[in-house]
Amino acid sequence: MRIAKSRLVPVFAGIAGVLIIGVWLFYAFHFYGPISSSRDVWGQFGDYFGGVLNPILSFGALLGLIFTLQSQQQESDKAEKRHREQLFDSRLFQLLSLSHDAVAxxxxxxxxxxxxxxxxxxxxxxxxxxxxxxxxxxxxxxxxxxxxxxxxxxxxxxxxxxxxxxxxxxxxxxxxxxxxxxxxxxxxxxxxxxxxxxxxxxxxxxxxxxxxxxxxxxxxxxxxxxxxxxxxxxxxxxxxxxxxxxxxxxxxxxxxxxxxxxx
Known part of the structure; x- marks a missing residue:
């Protein structure tokens, strides 16, 4: 489970990289031509690039945040369960010790x-x-x-x-x-x-x-x-x-x- 979680960051980074390259290739395929020196063209390219990728990357960041919160909650639940189990064991053996004194x-x-x-x-x-x-x-x-x-x-x-x-x-x-x-x-x-x-x-x-x-x-x-x-x-x-x-x-x-x- 820990190994799988450690691979999520590279996976998300890889998906983001593929999306960025994909959006760029889509633009280059449909608007193929020499690199423009016009600010307006570059502005339009920036609007396209940001308008397409920003919602996708923001949604991915939201999913990452939700996953992080869930992971933290799961770890907190596990830690609390371990604490309860340790407390149960401690009390059990205290009770057994008291029963030993009682029989003695x-x-x-x-x-x-x-x-x-x-x-x-x-x-x-x-x-x-x-x-x-x-x-x-x-x-x-x-x-x-x-x-x-x-x-x-x-x-x-x-x-x-x-x-x-x-x-x-x-x-x-x-x-x-x-x-x-x-x-x-x-x-x-x-x-x-x-x-x-x-x-x-x-x-x-x-x-x-x-x-x-x-x-x-x-x-x-x-x-x-x-x-x-x-x-x-x-x-x-x-x-x-x-x-x-x-x-x-x-x-x-x-x-x-x-x-x-x-x-």
């Missing part, structure tokens, strides 16, 4: 005997522990039901887990949900969004993906960011559990409940 601050201490506290779970292990408690102590205790009733059967168990463990993981889960939304909504292009999502998922373990999947499913006010690349990551990329084969049915059941008008 999570801590669960299980209790056994008062004088002897149980194992301690910190950071990513704490998130995995909270997911394990959600599965073992709550979701897995629900008796199998029809697919369209799955959400309503599991939802009360999720609320029970939330009362016990949500305060510990809320900051991290909500920060990751915000980062996911940011990667989808604020990216300048599909490629930029796809790269951002890959960067986000690279920071998440399979257990964290599954926990966030359950939070999106069982939190009515939370938008379900489950489509395209996101859906594949949360359905197939999350850790496997006893509800693996039911995830699609659970998602459909949750969507049906949300779409059904509440009394």
């Amino acid at each position: 601050s999570i801590k669960f201490v299980t209790s056994s005997i008062a004088e002897h506290p149980g194992p301690e779970f910190v950071g990513h292990r704490a998130v995995a522990h909270s997911l394990n408690r959600l599965q073992e102590n709550y979701l897995y205790k629900v008796e199998p039901v029809n697919d369209h009733l799955m959400y309503e059967a599991l939802y009360p168990q999720f609320l029970n887990w939330k009362r016990m463990y949500w305060s510990g993981v809320a900051s991290y889960v909500e920060s990751m949900l915000y980062v996911l939304w940011f990667a989808i909504d604020k990216a300048e292009s599909v490629e930029s969004s796809s790269f951002a999502l890959r960067a986000v998922f690279a920071q998440m373990s399979a257990d964290e993906k599954l926990l966030i999947f359950y939070v999106m499913i069982f939190t009515p006010r939370q938008k379900m960011l489950l489509h395209g690349q996101l859906l594949e990551e949360f359905l197939a990329g999350a850790s496997q559990d006893d509800l693996l084969l039911c995830r699609t049915a659970l998602l459909q059941s949750a969507m049906l409940v949300r779409l059904t008008p509440q009394p």
Whole structure:
């Protein structure tokens, strides 16, 4: 593109030269004769030459001006787009850094005997522990039901887990949900969004993906960011559990409940 633009000036100069020579040859062909010494003849020649070429060259200059303005606008748009992309990348990695701090601050201490506290779970292990408690102590205790009733059967168990463990993981889960939304909504292009999502998922373990999947499913006010690349990551990329084969049915059941008008 830059090479093509650099050739435009010689091209326009060549066209102008051809026009000038063409007008001169046209005059010489129709009014052939010796070079006159009369001022009137030279004046008539000047009027003809200027009258024919001036509008053409002025129109060409106008086109050149328009092209220059368009080129400047295009370069300005490209520079602004690059700035927005750089700003998006900078904010994305700032958000990822904050989410890393959020997960590092999570801590669960299980209790056994008062004088002897149980194992301690910190950071990513704490998130995995909270997911394990959600599965073992709550979701897995629900008796199998029809697919369209799955959400309503599991939802009360999720609320029970939330009362016990949500305060510990809320900051991290909500920060990751915000980062996911940011990667989808604020990216300048599909490629930029796809790269951002890959960067986000690279920071998440399979257990964290599954926990966030359950939070999106069982939190009515939370938008379900489950489509395209996101859906594949949360359905197939999350850790496997006893509800693996039911995830699609659970998602459909949750969507049906949300779409059904509440009394």
